[in-house]
Amino acid sequence: MDLTGKRVFLTGGNRGLGRAIMEALLSEGARVYFCSLQAEKGKSLEAELQDRHGSSSVFFRQCDVSDADQLKKTFDDAVSKLGWVDICINNAGIMDERKMEDTIAVNAVAQIRGSQLALDHMRRDRGGRGGVIINVVSETGFKPVYWVPVYTASKHAVLGFTTSWAKNPRMSEMGVRWRCVCVGSVDTDMIHPTEEGQMVDQSTFVIPFALLIEMSEYVAAFLKMLRDQAHDDVIFEIQNGTGGRFRKRQIVDSDGVSNPVTVD
Ligand SMILES: NC(=O)C1=CN([C@@H]2O[C@H](COP(=O)(O)OP(=O)(O)OC[C@H]3O[C@@H](n4cnc5c(N)ncnc54)[C@H](O)[C@@H]3O)[C@@H](O)[C@H]2O)C=CC1
Numbered sequence: 001m002d003l004t005g006k007r008v009f010l011t012g013g014n015r016g017l018g019r020a021i022m023e024a025l026l027s028e029g030a031r032v033y034f035c036s037l038q039a040e041k042g043k044s045l046e047a048e049l050q051d052r053h054g055s056s057s058v059f060f061r062q063c064d065v066s067d068a069d070q071l072k073k074t075f076d077d078a079v080s081k082l083g084w085v086d087i088c089i090n091n092a093g094i095m096d097e098r099k100m101e102d103t104i105a106v107n108a109v110a111q112i113r114g115s116q117l118a119l120d121h122m123r124r125d126r127g128g129r130g131g132v133i134i135n136v137v138s139e140t141g142f143k144p145v146y147w148v149p150v151y152t153a154s155k156h157a158v159l160g161f162t163t164s165w166a167k168n169p170r171m172s173e174m175g176v177r178w179r180c181v182c183v184g185s186v187d188t189d190m191i192h193p194t195e196e197g198q199m200v201d202q203s204t205f206v207i208p209f210a211l212l213i214e215m216s217e218y219v220a221a222f223l224k225m226l227r228d229q230a231h232d233d234v235i236f237e238i239q240n241g242t243g244g245r246f247r248k249r250q251i252v253d254s255d256g257v258s259n260p261v262t263v264d
């Protein structure tokens with residue numbers, strides 16, 4: 001897919017992974033509408049990026065994605081500013097085990113709702129232009145991670161939702177592709193908990209520095225995934241040094257008999 005001129009809706013764009021992807025897409029000639037919780041930071045970033053890429057290339061609106069009404073108004077505003085949306089990236093997320101309801105609301109419900117808004121807008125069978133819906137999940141979307149069980153549950157939910165829609169037999173008629181980006185650890189604010197309790201067990205887990213993924217590798221892999229329209233697979237895994245790859249999940253019987261079942 002040529003990204004020039006593509007119209008992108010992105011949540012959580014003011015920092016971290018979202019910001020890096022937004023800047024890369026703008027450099028590729030895409031137009032981006034982004035939102036985040038923090039109004040001032042978003043506004044100043046919008047001004048900085050408009051200076052660099054042009055005033056009609058990038059738009060910002062403050063939005064709490066966990067508020068259904070705000071998210072709908074923000075998505076509708078994106079459609080009105082951009083004309084339409086080709087690529088929806090549900091990226092906003094939090095990791096704080098003390099905030100169970102917020103974690104489910106932001107990581108799971110808001111990504112699901114953002115996907116539904118995008119699908120309704122994009123469906124070719126209902127007059128839309130088709131498109132791609134990308135949910136930024138995590139390695140925790142398909143494996144148990146004991147130090148962040150609530151966060152892990154929220155990511156499993158989105159992976160289940162996304163892979164289920166992608167299996168809809170009428171999806172080619174709808175003209176929408178689905179992707180789950182399952183990345184390991186990238187050094188953003190998220191992985192630096194400021195207070196005890198943001199992770200259930202901070203004392204025992206170890207992520208070796210060698211496994212940290214460089215932001216530049218994350219961005220290159222993400223763009224590679226976006227350009228690749230041929231793949232039927234939904235899960236795109238980004239681990240250190242791999243450059244990113246499409247993959248399937250398999251469940252293997254625990255009785256020792258290897259009888260793997262591909263689940264998505
Ligand atoms: N950094 C990492 O190692 C990994 C991150 N992820 C996922 O990538 C996504 C981005 O994470 P990072 O950039 O690392 O985190 P970050 O903490 O640097 O950025 C999070 C973004 O989400 C936004 N956000 C949070 N709550 C919001 C709300 N209620 N409404 C609107 N915006 C909200 C923030 O404004 C911010 O822009 C998240 O979904 C995270 O779960 C997945 C795997 C690994």
Ligand SMILES: CCCCCC(=O)/C=C/[C@H]1C=CC(=O)[C@@H]1CCCCCCC(=O)O
Pocket residue numbers: 095137138139140143145183184185186190191192193207
């Ligand atoms: C003291 C802070 C250390 C932070 C550790 C870290 O890298 C966290 C990463 C998580 C942030 C968001 C995610 O989705 C990341 C989870 C990565 C899961 C890796 C699972 C590794 C495994 O056990 O296979």
